[in-house]
Amino acid sequence: MGTVALLWRHEHPLPPRPGRRPTITLDAVVAAGIHEADEQGLHDFSLRRVAQRLGVGVMTLYGHVENRSQLVELMVDQCRLDMEWAPLTGPWAARLEQVADENLALLARHPWLAHVETERAVLGPGTLTKYERELGAVDPLPLDDVGKDQALALVLDFVRSSARALEAARAERTEETPEQWWAREGAELAALQVEERFPLAARVGQATGEATNAAADAAAAHVFGLAVLLDGLAARAGVSRERSAPA
Amino acid sequence: MGTVALLWRHEHPLPPRPGRRPTITLDAVVAAGIHEADEQGLHDFSLRRVAQRLGVGVMTLYGHVENRSQLVELMVDQCRLDMEWAPLTGPWAARLEQVADENLALLARHPWLAHVETERAVLGPGTLTKYERELGAVDPLPLDDVGKDQALALVLDFVRSSARALEAARAERTEETPEQWWAREGAELAALQVEERFPLAARVGQATGEATNAAADAAAAHVFGLAVLLDGLAARAGVSRERSAPA
DNA sequence: ACCTCTTTCCGTACGGCGTACGGACATTAA
């Protein structure tokens, strides 16, 4: 079955057919895949593990899904379908902030989403619903349709980067502290007179490294970047950040 | 050998030692790796292929490099070391534009760089030189050191997203035209009355899809996004985009 | 010249991956 047909499988539930009855549903495969990716990350995500989690053989999955990457696409759309939304309210900037927050929360819940490579659009119900909703945040801006799409993509790409930085900061704490890393590799670096040869880098690197909490830094960078983006959109669109959106 | 020692290997060339003479150098391994990744992409990049390109056995590589990911880190730093730089001139915004252009060119030459996952800083000579230079673009901004780092990271992350979009648009043309895709999957989508259920998405999606050239769209999005970022930085830093930088 | 020590090269092997093939099996329609 084509990917589109599988994405929209709930639109046309197929009538019972002759032959052996399936022991697992595609929904169960997708759900197991999401759990597996949440726990193991996309790098260690494998069909064998998903099958094991479901208690079936690996090749059983191929009766429900064409291949690994199609399963990932289905997982992506499902995650978007499962988002919980409060209605967008307030001026456009507040709406865009809300959209950014929702996406950051989504990527915190499913960090692997920020690492999915298949940029080819996944035209499923979750993705379309999400896109429709988020266009509502940029719709008040006096931009043409292409510009609205670009403005939204700008914010979403930024959130993606933020999420990756936050995840990296989180992982850094669990697997190796900066002190351990420095004890291992830093001594050799110090012998290279970095301060003299790269004065700006040394100064700024020290400033960013001084804050004890890497995760807090990444969060601050997110707040800063989002403010810059909203200011920039306001300036470029020639509109105030506070102007409330039309109904 | 630790990664830092290998990154800075040209600082301390080691004296000749007894024993069999190496048939290949680490520089050759890194260069072969870069060529391989340029041609095959990071997904199909494998140590076996690199070894084949060099005419040696796979395990020979392990005499020069600890593992695959370390080789990728060395490749990343080498690419940054090989960048060609014209001096940064003009006001800060022009400098940042120049930095963005350089990075976009780098990622066009080596598309796999935009897909390297190891976000942990690669503290090699290429990375440090690049960081030092690029901080020179944001240095005139009235931000503290952490703010300068964040502003630079904001621009670089944006360029990374742009590069990925441009690469995807380029790949789309070589492997499958939108018409072919639509013929295969679009018919089913059309049957779902998307226009009525997702009016904004349908309208904007059609607008963005109408421009015949996907690559041109991605390029336009890059120009738009960079302008928004620079406007935003100017507004947030409370400074004009045209103010020239101090010497 | 020969032996020994050091270092590099790399064949073999292991466990894991995605997935093609085809037989075993369960279920329904005839």
Add this chain to the structure above:
DNA sequence: TTAATGTCCGTACGCCGTACGGAAAGAGGT
């Protein structure tokens, strides 16, 4: 009961990264 149909999944192939250990090659001492 039989035939048809769809599902489950064991086996196998060719990839991958990489651990191990022996073969090969050069340098220094005798």
